[in-house]
Amino acid sequence: MESKTWPVLRSWNRAIFSKEEKAVQEKYNYHDIERKWQARWEESSLYRVTEDPHKKKYYCLEMFPYPSGNLHMGHVRNYSIGDVVARFKTMQGFNVLHPMGWDAFGLPAENAAIKHGIPPYKWTVDNIANMKRQLKSMGLSYDWKREATTSFPDYYKWTQWLFLQLYKRGLAYKKQGYVNWCPSCATVLANEQVVDGACERCETPVEKKALEQWYFRTTAYAQELLDSLVDLPGWPEKVKIMQENWIGRSEGAEIYFTEEKSGEKIAVYTTRPDTTFGVSYVVLAPEHPLVEKLIANTSYEKPVKAFVKKVQKMSEIVRTSAETEKEGMFIGVYVINPVNQEKVPVWVANYVLYEYGTGAVMGVPAHDERDFMFAQKYNLPIRVVIQPHPAADGPANELSASEMTEAYVGDGKMVNSGKYSGMPNREGGRTLAEDLAKEGAGQVKVNYRLRDWLISRQRFWGAPIPIVYCEKCGAVPVPDDQLPVLLPLQVEFRPTGESPLNSIPEFLHTSCPQCGGPAKRETDTMDTFVCSSWYFLRYTDPKNTAQAFAKEKADYWMNVDQYIGGVEHAILHLMYARFFTKVLADIGLVSVREPFQNLLTQGMVLKDGAKMSKSKGNVVSPEEIIEQYGADTARLFILFAAPPERDLEWSDQGVEGCFRFLNRVWRLVYHYLEDVRQQKELLVETEQLSQDDKAIRRLLHGTIKKVSEDIEQRFNFNTAISAIMELVNGLYHYREKAGQNKKLLRECMETLIVLLAPFVPHLSEELWECLHTGTGKGESVHRQPWPQYEPAALEAEEIEIVLQINGKVREHLLVPAGISREELEKRALATGKVQGALEGKQLVKVITVPDKLVNVVIK
RNA sequence: GCGGCUGUGGCGGAAUUGGCAGACGCUCUAGAUUCAGGUUCUAGUGGGGGCAACUCCAUGGAGGUUCAAGUCCUCUCAGCCGCACCA
Known part of the structure; x- marks a missing residue:
């Protein structure tokens, strides 16, 4: 130090x-x-700070708030923790960056506009003013000169500029797809924003819609996002596991099954190529384009289409639930299994997801639970191709298809598998996949659950996507010198479900930056998580009008030494911010590849055992507490009542105690x-x-x-x-x-x-x-x-030693500090307690821990 | 179903490396101060037994390892969180 x-x-x-x-x-x-x-x-x-090359820097950051208008206890806790860290590090001699700002785009501002006719920008700045006053009343050590507000043009200009950097590198792109649509918010949602099949904000069940939308290519970084988690020892294990699960890497193979008449190839993805000889059917997802193609002009066309329609009508929650009954239908065609040239039927079924893998799977009833259930229901053949290794002693427990009551998903020896029979399944599967690849009938493949990040939103209060559509030139990026694409200030809000930007001719109609001809602007705005994916970089150089941030400044301060916030951002924000940092590093804008060195996820603030909420009526207002006891008491209580990671039970009497x-x-x-x-x-x-x-x-x-x-x-x-x-x-x-x-x-x-x-x-x-x-x-x-x-x-000159007899505390000895083991033992044995206990008994053993304890074992 | 976290007095919590379980705070009790109440100061406050010295029991439950277990191991129960037809 x-x-x-x-x-x-x-x-x-x-x-x-x-x-x-x-x-x-x-x-x-x-x-x-x-x-x-x-x-x-x-x-x-x-609390002002500037870069100082002679001092060691420390970047202490708390997750910036959405300006809802009022501070709640969760904020108080978050910022109290951060303030202790920042002040402590300052006193230790570090040059501490401790900034604050506002995640200021988002739906509530629009709702306020619809409900009360207040323009979103007005609602937002008013809320910021009030929350800033409340924050200041807490006495936090922020450098307010570095304040950043994502909804201000000087900030979102650079959000748009960063979008264009991604666009230029093919990391931002537009595609048609089945997307999550929240009918209540009237906008699409990213995968990450769908919780249990419902919108994470308003809990309305999400619908699937085919729309053309903007995406960021997060999948290009899937492997690095996974690998570099090991470079983050300062992150809670829990958060890293959640991210790992979310990325969901799996290793396996793609295998091509050829349709016998058309020669059409169906690619399936499997993690179990070792079971390929056990395939008794192939299943396509209802949305798979081959379904329509293969049934065209056959007797199966009508019933299959009706089935597909029925499946698509199911809500996302019902359809993706594991409890939902598996249903399917034969579509009238057969494909050839490339490993044994067997003819197997093609089905369509509700349990196959179009978005994952290739949207098609091979059915191996003997070795997959779902396939087993499906095969039983529809009387499809079951063939055992893996035999479990016999148990060390007991009898051989050979599987037989007719007697099985559930799938065997464990490891074992390959059987009925041609030249692979007899091989251990893991090794055999690998060999088989490699062989198929050589023949052009498959390939070894790694798959991720992580999808590309859908960033367009059909909303007004967000950073406009800086793209112009020209009749001649197509999609054209807005040139840097025309940024920012400004949001109009005076807007009429009607709850039509369409972005108000569509109804503002001055915004909508523009000229093409390339040919000068008539053109229309993109009216979708960006997901607010885009804005919060780089704010920690803006803080390093918040007033820069020529760049998003100067590299030297970002390099001086980054990365964030300590990031503090709620665990609810474990996946969304923290994954996106990591993605952005990696992209910016590849572009050469920053030198670090991870934004947050250490992460502290604080627990919730509870009252009467439940999260504070208006509906439960158990909300304690920070402003009232500060008024009644002062900010110091409020801070002290919230820091004293529990360690930061744990949930904290609010107690009025505890507050009194701190005040006392x-x-x-x-x-x-x-x-x-x-x-x-x-x-x-x-x-x-x-x-x-x-x-x-x-x-x-x-x-x-x-x-x-x-x-x-x-x-x-x-x-x-x-x-x-x-x-x-x-x-x-x-x-x-x-x-x-x-x-x-x-x-x-x-x-x-x-x-x-x-x-x-x-x-x-x-x-x-x-x-x-x-x-x-x-x-x-x-x-x-x-x-x-x-x-x-x-x-x-x-x-100390004298130390108190614990004297135990048979492991139970019997006396405390006061001895000079640092006496030898022998001397200590001698004194312990000389005590009346030990002598008394020894009468008629035998001394077995004496354990002595100098300066601490003596345990005398007597029998 | 899978993965993770948490279970300690009346309450929030402490015990950091296997070494005095219950620090600190709240609550409660008593004494001092005070006309009184509040405040403040002092002492006590896990449970049982004993006048007392003292002693027995006790960290969700059951086993185990160890001179010694809240802490390590095995099994088990409860609560919370995340993921969940991902082939």
Whole structure:
């Protein structure tokens, strides 16, 4: 740690701080104190930061909020945690970037416009103003000069510019596809935004629609997004597992089955090429284009079409549920299995997904649960091609198709599989896939569950996609010098389900940037997750009008050393931001390939065991709490009540307790104020200390050690705070002792206040000022170096040893520190307790742990 | 169904490396201060037994390893979260 050498500031505006002896109020008046310091910090630009090549940087970031208009307790928790980290790192001597901004595009602004006739931009800026006021009342150490707002043209200009960078590299493209449509939001949704077949925002069941939409090619980065998770040891395992599942990599093979009459090839994807000899049918997804083609002008055309229609009518929830009955229909054609030239029927069935793999699968009833059920229902043949390895002892449990009641999906020996028979299935499957590839009848294939990211939204309040459609030239990107494509400010909102941009001729009609002819603008806007995929980069250079951000600045600050936010973003935002960072790295705009080095996912704030919500009526308003107890109390409670990752149960009485503690601190410092003011120096030598003095100093330095470690290594603010409470309790007791050392008192008071500074910035700043009038050390407590503990001060002369007999605590021994194992054992055995217990018994063993415990085993 | 997390006093939680279970806070009880209430200060506050010294029981449950287990192993129960016809 470099705190000791860290130079005290240069630019502090000393005039702001009074040099006069300050009259201190006896009572802790949080209201005046908080207002006073918030104003002074702002006047003196205490929290401004700039790049400084001579200092080690630290980028502390909390997920920026959607400006709903009011801060809730989840925000308070998120930002309190981040503020402790930022302040602590600053005191440790790091150059700390701690910014804040607004994820300001999105549906609620449009809903407000429809409902109340307020223009979205107005609604948004008003909400921002209110939330900013609330944030400022919390006393957070943000550099507000770096504020970024995604819905402002100076920001979304660069969102559009980044879109075009992706477009130029083929990473943004338009395609026709079956997409998720939320009828209530009247827009399409990304896969990630569909939860249990419903819209994640409004819970309306999602419909499938065939539409032409814009996509980002996230699949091009699927493998890297998966691989580089191992480069993130500072991320919670849980989040990494969720991302891993979402990417859903699987290894297998594509195998081509040829239709006997037309020669049409059906590609199926399987992870089990070892079971290819067991295929008894092939199934196509209802949406598969070959279905229509193969049944054209046959007697099967009518019934199959009716079946397909019926399946497509099912809601997404019902259709993708594992419980839904598997249904299918033979479509009248046969294909040839390339491994054995067998003729197998082609079916269409509701359980095959068109979006995954090739949209077609081979049915192997003996070795796949779904295929087994399907085969039983429709009387399709079952053929065993894998025999389980016989158990070590018991009888051979040979499978036979007629006796099977469920599929065997385990490993084993290949049988009935031509030249592969006898091989272990894993190895045989690999060989078989390679052989098929050589013959042109298949290929080894890796598949991902991850799809490309659908980014177009049929909404108004988002960044317009900067594309123009020309009758002659087709889709043409808007040239950089014509950015941003501005959203019109005056818009009429009617709940028509169509983007209002379509009904604004001035927006819609434009000229082609290429040929100058008449052209129409793209009226879809971008998913708001696009805006939040790069905001952490904008913070490094927020005022840049020539670039999204200067590379040198991004390179100085990136990556984010500590990112803090809710676990609900484990997949969406965090995956998209990772994708963007990798793309930007490949373009050469940044040097890092991962945006967030360490991630902390905080738990929810609960009341009466449930998440706070209006419908449950258990919402506690941060504004009211701050009004009633002050921001310092609110922050302290929320940090003290639980460690950050866990859910936190709100308790009004717990808040009272924290308020009481701060009053206790206030009274303690007030009590000693005169003594401390008389004594301008800190303790240097320790020889003349009394036993009481030594004890309190040991407590003090033990607290420094504990608080430092709890913040730095574990983010366990709750135990850090409890250690400070113990110190305060100790100091109260010390007050009763006679003849206190005044230098020591100053050391205790100063250290106590500095330790409290990251948690309760206003109170500690006020007390620091009270303590330092006239000492020349009166600059902000938040510019003080973090204290170091003295190992020597921790050493006690006597140590309490636990004496156990047969593993049970029987006595405590007071012994000189550092005595030898032998001496300790000797003393333990000499005690009356042990001697008594030994009477008539035998000493079996003595376990001695120096400085800790002795366990005497007696029989 | 698969994967993950969490189970400790009346409550929130602590015990970081296998070494005194319950730190700290809330609640509650008593004493001091006070006309009184509140505030504040002091002491106590897991359960059972005992006048007491003391002692037994106790970390969702059942086993096990160990001188020693909240912590390690096996099985099991409950709650929460994520994924789920992904071939």
